[in-house]
Amino acid sequence: MSTERIRNFCIIAHIDHGKSTLADRLLERTQAISTREFRNQMLDDMDLERERGITIKASAVALTLRRGETEYNLNLIDTPGHVDFSYEVSRSLGSCEGALLLVDASQGVEAQTVANTYLAMEHDLVIIPVVSKIDLPQSRPYEVLAEMEKTLGISSEEALMVSAKSGEGVDQIFDAIIKYIPPPKGDPSGPLRALIFDSEYDAYRGVIIYLRVFDGSLKVGDEIFMIKTRRSFKVEEVGVFKPKMAPKNGLFTGEVGYCIANIKSIHDVKVGDTVTLNKEKAEKPLTGYRQPIPMVYCGIYPVDNADFKVLREALERLSLNDSSFSFIPETSQALGFGFRCGFLGLLHMDIVQERLERESHINIVQTAPNVTYEILKTNKEVIRVDNPESVPPVNEIDEFREPMVRSSFVLPTEYLGAIMQLAEARRGRYKSTEYLSEKRAILVYELPLAEIIFDFFDKMKSATRGYGTLDYDLIGYESADLVKLDILVGGKRVDALSTIVHKKDAEVRGRKQVKKLKKEISRHLFEVVLQAAIGSRVIARETIKPIAKNVTAKCYGGDITRKRKLLEKQKEGKKRMKSVGNVEIPQKAFLSVLSID
Ligand code: GTP
Numbered sequence: 322m323s324t325e326r327i328r329n330f331c332i333i334a335h336i337d338h339g340k341s342t343l344a345d346r347l348l349e350r351t352q353a354i355s356t357r358e359f360r361n362q363m364l365d366d367m368d369l370e371r372e373r374g375i376t377i378k379a380s381a382v383a384l385t386l387r388r389g390e391t392e393y394n395l396n397l398i399d400t401p402g403h404v405d406f407s408y409e410v411s412r413s414l415g416s417c418e419g420a421l422l423l424v425d426a427s428q429g430v431e432a433q434t435v436a437n438t439y440l441a442m443e444h445d446l447v448i449i450p451v452v453s454k455i456d457l458p459q460s461r462p463y464e465v466l467a468e469m470e471k472t473l474g475i476s477s478e479e480a481l482m483v484s485a486k487s488g489e490g491v492d493q494i495f496d497a498i499i500k501y502i503p504p505p506k507g508d509p510s511g512p513l514r515a516l517i518f519d520s521e522y523d524a525y526r527g528v529i530i531y532l533r534v535f536d537g538s539l540k541v542g543d544e545i546f547m548i549k550t551r552r553s554f555k556v557e558e559v560g561v562f563k564p565k566m567a568p569k570n571g572l573f574t575g576e577v578g579y580c581i582a583n584i585k586s587i588h589d590v591k592v593g594d595t596v597t598l599n600k601e602k603a604e605k606p607l608t609g610y611r612q613p614i615p616m617v618y619c620g621i622y623p624v625d626n627a628d629f630k631v632l633r634e635a636l637e638r639l640s641l642n643d644s645s646f647s648f649i650p651e652t653s654q655a656l657g658f659g660f661r662c663g664f665l666g667l668l669h670m671d672i673v674q675e676r677l678e679r680e681s682h683i684n685i686v687q688t689a690p691n692v693t694y695e696i697l698k699t700n701k702e703v704i705r706v707d708n709p710e711s712v713p714p715v716n717e718i719d720e721f722r723e724p725m726v727r728s729s730f731v732l733p734t735e736y737l738g739a740i741m742q743l744a745e746a747r748r749g750r751y752k753s754t755e756y757l758s759e760k761r762a763i764l765v766y767e768l769p770l771a772e773i774i775f776d777f778f779d780k781m782k783s784a785t786r787g788y789g790t791l792d793y794d795l796i797g798y799e800s801a802d803l804v805k806l807d808i809l810v811g812g813k814r815v816d817a818l819s820t821i822v823h824k825k826d827a828e829v830r831g832r833k834q835v836k837k838l839k840k841e842i843s844r845h846l847f848e849v850v851l852q853a854a855i856g857s858r859v860i861a862r863e864t865i866k867p868i869a870k871n872v873t874a875k876c877y878g879g880d881i882t883r884k885r886k887l888l889e890k891q892k893e894g895k896k897r898m899k900s901v902g903n904v905e906i907p908q909k910a911f912l913s914v915l916s917i918d
Contacts, residue, residue, distance in 0.1 A: 324509065324575040326391065328502045329533070331413045333371050333441055334423035335431035335790065339453040342485040343423065343494075344382075348564065350491060351384040351585065353745065381531060381577050382418075383561035386495055393499060396577040397563075398518075404506075410716045411440050412592070412610055416533035416577060419447040419502030422475070426452045426460035426482075430468040430757060432731045432792035438473050449497050450475045456484040468757045484655075505535075505575030512603040513537035515572070515580075517547075517594040522641050528584035529566075532596060535607055538875040544599035545582060548606040552589045553599050563738050587641035603842035613645040615663025616724065616795065617670060618707040620651060620688035620817060621677070622659030624908075628683045629658045635681035636660060636868040639673060646673055651708065655817045655901045656686060661708055664690075667774055683745050686908045688817045692771045695722040695798045709819040712805045715856060723799040724770040727752070730781070732789035734762050739784040747772035748823065771821070804816070806831055808838070809852040809859075811902050817911055832861040841910040844868040849904050 332340045384395040398413040420441045422433055428891040436553055441448055450469055452462045465479040483490035519531035543556045560568040561578040572578045584590060592611030621655060623632045636648045647663040669689065674687055694706040697720040698713060706712055744766040751767040781789050804827055810820035822830050831853030838851050844865055853861040
């Protein structure tokens, strides 16, 4: 097909503004899937995505649209809307010429609407504004249009009004895509240049590469060469997603699809790399992606140490499918052998943990998350610290620096005061307020990232009754008065419970944390002392009184099945326990620092 009849586009929006539902309608209208096959939110094919109702991975699908005698090939790349996944969004944008910018008619412009629109502008995409969910009784499409005009500089005359639920306005979207989004440029007869925008591991077929062809073509039997990894493979199959994989004899300039080439090692493929041909190599690679920097770290350990290898394999598989996630082995006195894992944010961390447990059937213990710090040592060396354990002794620290973010809140004006109070309590620095309309505003604060990764989102949501949204960008590192807070259980320091906190909060946090731990650790046959300490100075103490407990005692004379049930229940509870000395600490306790207010 000539590139003239190809359109590559994505849908960008704030979370829950209706991207997946609209994608479903587009698929249905182009009969990419039969009604029998149709499941709601077809593109969200990961079970976890469907359960949580959010899109985690960007997916690609090829649609065939007939207009009279002409057949168009529309490639839709679905993108996630959550702040943690903006890296996936920018990857999809690099493979498109245009974007549908969706804004919910009942919600209006939100934090990720603004962030994603700027990303699309940076990639020079043609933006088609779409007001969605116009069927909702509480929809206010014209106010929303005015907000889009004011904040995003988008002309409201160009906007489309759509209900993905009733199907109203969906056909106009196709017309606009064909009319306004330019066909891909590129040299069909030049040497192959294709951008890897995603990859996936299949147990039977090896690595499946998702790519967009910018120049030349790729056919079965070709020998490909990957410019960054410098590896060669023979192509076994190429094809497009419809949305299931549909093999073709070749992928041509402007097309989006997949390539299977008997690649067995996940390390041979790098997202952002350029694929070319061995026999005729392209001289210059395409502009790849900036490697995303994980901002949040935590330790992940198998409950049963024998599962270490299984955990490592599961992490490797996950990291291929999700290049924004990183991991390196570490050991903890309390937890044994495990990994220090880096994530883009808390939601990302949650999802990785759930995918790990589901996909590899092992029980894991996760430690409280922390951000990456920079420490200037007295010997003038600067080190990066992504684990409280690697903080050097106080006398070796010249300056402790923490990452700062510029955070934008979009919220109804009546909640401005509440959010300002919250941001100030979290060491925030006020920057500006901009009004979207009489009723809504964008509030900007600079905040330490560490203050956001705890329970900030929940606090912000409840302070704005669910109406506030937040997006943030890293702006750099700043010096701060930070200390390492240690927790001792039975006189032994538990490395996995150490955290880095601001000096002014240390005492309060320490007191609350030992109180919380007291609730989570069950009573033992002996007294258990819990302490919080900074260096050698103990700042808080609690004791758990001993009890003599025999779970089966109450079953004497009773029937045996009941006794067995009780023992089973106790075993179940132990699955997520880790022993420190002779004290058993449940998984929940390792995360107890997360909500200590
Ligand atoms: P993420 O993938 O999590 O970013 O969400 P999304 O933007 O893909 O939103 P999704 O399509 O999952 O829709 C969110 C909710 O809005 C779902 O409950 C949909 O049923 C509902 N929804 C989507 N489009 C419409 C619409 O046109 N009208 C109405 N009434 N509801 C809609």
